[in-house]
Amino acid sequence: MGQETIFAPQLFKGKTALITGGGTGIGLAISQLLGQLGAHVILVSRTAETLEKAVTDLRSENIQADFIPANIRKEQEVEEVFEKVSERWGGCDFLINNAGGQFAAPALDISANGFRAVVDLNLQGTWQMSSAFARMLIENGRAGRIINIVLCLKSGMPGMVHAAAARAGVVNMTKTLAYEWGSHGINVNAIAPGTIETSGLQQYDSNQLEQSINRLPISRMGKPEEVAEAAAYLLSPAGSYITGTTLEIDGGEHLMGATNQV
Numbered sequence: 045m046g047q048e049t050i051f052a053p054q055l056f057k058g059k060t061a062l063i064t065g066g067g068t069g070i071g072l073a074i075s076q077l078l079g080q081l082g083a084h085v086i087l088v089s090r091t092a093e094t095l096e097k098a099v100t101d102l103r104s105e106n107i108q109a110d111f112i113p114a115n116i117r118k119e120q121e122v123e124e125v126f127e128k129v130s131e132r133w134g135g136c137d138f139l140i141n142n143a144g145g146q147f148a149a150p151a152l153d154i155s156a157n158g159f160r161a162v163v164d165l166n167l168q169g170t171w172q173m174s175s176a177f178a179r180m181l182i183e184n185g186r187a188g189r190i191i192n193i194v195l196c197l198k199s200g201m202p203g204m205v206h207a208a209a210a211r212a213g214v215v216n217m218t219k220t221l222a223y224e225w226g227s228h229g230i231n232v233n234a235i236a237p238g239t240i241e242t243s244g245l246q247q248y249d250s251n252q253l254e255q256s257i258n259r260l261p262i263s264r265m266g267k268p269e270e271v272a273e274a275a276a277y278l279l280s281p282a283g284s285y286i287t288g289t290t291l292e293i294d295g296g297e298h299l300m301g302a303t304n305q306v
């Protein structure tokens with residue numbers, strides 16, 4: 045069955061993709077699509093039960109899927125992920141840094157530790173994964189691609205200052221690493237989703253979500269599958285000359301200016 049796609053069935057045959065947060069929402073849609081296009085997908089997140097269920101479902105569609113439970117905030121666990129990937133499957137070609145999130149709160153209600161937690165997950169975690177992935181590729185003389193899933197940054201994100209700061213850091217990290225690692229054959233890009241219909245949105249006020257959706261040029265929520273198609277494009281041969289960019293998949297939200305998230 046699988047997801048509807050414009051891409052050819054065996055586009056990613058012979059490729060291996062590691063997807064953080066690959067067991068839920070946007071990450072699961074990316075795992076599903078890359079898998080159905082022939083890639084071996086390796087799902088990474090903290091909750092083994094969620095990953096196990098996702099992998100069982102993917103395998104039932106003849107997708108080659110595996111999982112490694114790990115917390116991307118923990119440097120040692122990240123190192124172990126890549127040791128396992130190298131030992132068990134001889135490395136991988138694509139890294140999708142999708143794991144992330146935050147809590148909505150006015151800036152004055154965010155403690156130093158609250159700010160640190162969000163930066164640690166979204167910026168430090170993404171860096172640790174990217175760095176370990178690039179080292180593995182470069183040691184093996186292998187090319188690769190990285191996609192960082194960020195946020196639609198608009199002109200600021202009232203109610204999410206920690207996430208806005210962390211993701212802006214990832215956007216600039218994307219450009220900088222694209223520059224530094226281009227000569228190693230590693231393309232680095234980001235995707236900035238707008239409001240995408242996943243269970244991750246349950247923590248937000250539904251009235252506020254509705255208001256922000258209503259004002260969009262394309263006035264509906266995005267689907268995780270629409271983000272997955274963009275990821276497949278960037279990972280495909282069509283994306284071979286694209287690096288350092290951030291692709292907005294947001295129904296035009298980036299045109300709208302800031303809205304309050306709390």
Ligand SMILES: CCCCC/C=C/C(=O)SCCNC(=O)CCNC(=O)[C@H](O)C(C)(C)COP(=O)(O)OP(=O)(O)OC[C@H]1O[C@@H](n2cnc3c(N)ncnc32)[C@H](O)[C@@H]1OP(=O)(O)O
Pocket residue numbers: 144145146147148149153154155156157158159161162165195238239243244245248252253256305
């Ligand atoms: C229009 C809306 C568009 C939205 C677009 C975006 C959508 C998405 O991103 S969907 C993604 C969905 N998933 C998530 O966002 C969940 C992610 N959240 C988390 O995983 C965690 O909350 C965390 C990583 C952000 C923090 O985890 P952890 O380190 O375990 O946090 P602690 O519970 O230990 O707390 C640390 C620190 O933060 C303070 N804190 C936690 N929640 C709040 C809150 N709601 N308001 C204020 N402060 C909060 C907490 O009190 C701790 O601080 P101290 O008390 O000073 O120690």
Ligand SMILES: NC(=O)C1=CN([C@@H]2O[C@H](COP(=O)(O)OP(=O)(O)OC[C@H]3O[C@@H](n4cnc5c(N)ncnc54)[C@H](OP(=O)(O)O)[C@@H]3O)[C@@H](O)[C@H]2O)C=CC1
Pocket residue numbers: 064065066067068069070071088089090091092094114115116117142143144145146165169193194195196236237238239240241242243244245
């Ligand atoms: N939905 C939306 O509207 C938007 C989402 N995004 C971003 O897209 C990404 C996916 O979000 P979405 O699918 O909606 O929400 P989900 O909550 O389903 O996805 C978050 C994923 O990240 C994983 N994760 C969280 N913390 C860690 C950690 N420390 N180590 C490893 N994995 C972790 C979670 O798994 P586990 O708990 O098992 O660790 C989960 O699978 C996030 O980065 C989110 O911020 C951006 C813009 C809009």
